[in-house]
Amino acid sequence: MKLREDLKPGDEIEIQVAPFGEYPAITVDGEEIVQRFDKESFERVIENWKNDGSKMVRADFDHNSEMTDDTIASGWIKDLWIDDDKGLMGNLVVTESGAKALNGLDYRFGSPVFTFDDSEHPVDLLSFAFTNRPRLNMKEVYNCKERITMNEEETTQRVEEEKKEETPVESTETQTEETPVEPPVESTESKEESNTEDETVNNDDSEEILMEELKEILGLPAEATPEDVKASVKEMVDKLKEIAEEEITEEAEEAVNECGVDEDKKDEVINCYKQNPSLVKSVLNCFKKTPVKMVVNADEAVKPELTEIEKLKREYASLKGGKDKVDFLLAHPGMKL
Secondary structure, three states, X not given: OOOOOOOOOOOEEEEEEXXXXXXXXXEOOOOEEEEEEOHHHHHHHHXXXXXXXXXXXXXXXXXXXXXXXXXXXXXXXXXXXXXOOOEEEEEEEEOHHHHHHHHOOOOOEEEEEEEEOOOOOEEEEEEEEEEOOEOOOOOXXXXXXXXXXXXXXXXXXXXXXXXXXXXXXXXXXXXXXXOOOOOOOOXXXXXXXXXXXXXXXXXXXXXXXXXXXXXXXXXXXXXXXXXXXXXXXXXXXXXXXXXXXXXXXXXXXHHHXXXXXXXXXXXXXXXXXXXXXHHHHHHHHOOOOOOXXXXXXXXXXXXXXXXXXXXXXXXXXHOOOOHHHHHHHXXXXXXXX
């Protein structure tokens, strides 16, 4: 195998900045999102980069420039374009430290840092890092063509072998056909009578089983009457309505505060929000500035510590609802969601 030629400072190489696909990640604020990389969003990244004067994007080591005060560059991305198979691509001009790291195999992969919109599509490319633990499915930053070609040949050969193994071999033996034996015909009248009896028994059993399950779910004793079950269900429904009312009120107040609604109009807007949340939310969003989310795509990214109330809120949000949420609120009296 031919040995690679060492890179020198100022050399330019083609790199994969980010692949197509969806990848889970955590923002610098601790929010869990799913990054969505498609052709349309990459086109927007390139357009924003050009509108900003096509400035070179810094590459560093292990995202040090985003997570520490270290701003040493491993290289500079000077061009961006889209490859239909690989995703967002770029030309990287390596620095002395970057060439040394790649030549010595200190680093093999890349990891981009983007800002994201509310739909979790990338908006701007902030930086790029050499890393050995990328979150994304990245190609190697630098490798020799002979090695890549050899891997492709091996892959092609393996696919052809698998196709041969999957080709079905026709049996030379003659299969004998067996005459199917028809089951005896049962009388229609007797069958209908039997079905009617079974349905009556099954319905009775089902009602009893359902009642027992309801008692268990509601925490009622086995001797509880159907009236006790109804009363307990009504109490739970009322509690859920109360919770829903509190949640929609809090959601409405948060929405009007974010959009800077005047104090004398807040109550009116909140009442409208309760009547038609989706409509009022869409109107308020027209006046809301899109928040910027930044994601560092490396396992070394630091996850911020959550406060106790934030942990409780996340635990509550993960519950499916119904009795679980009621029990949680009873166990944490005075908690505001």
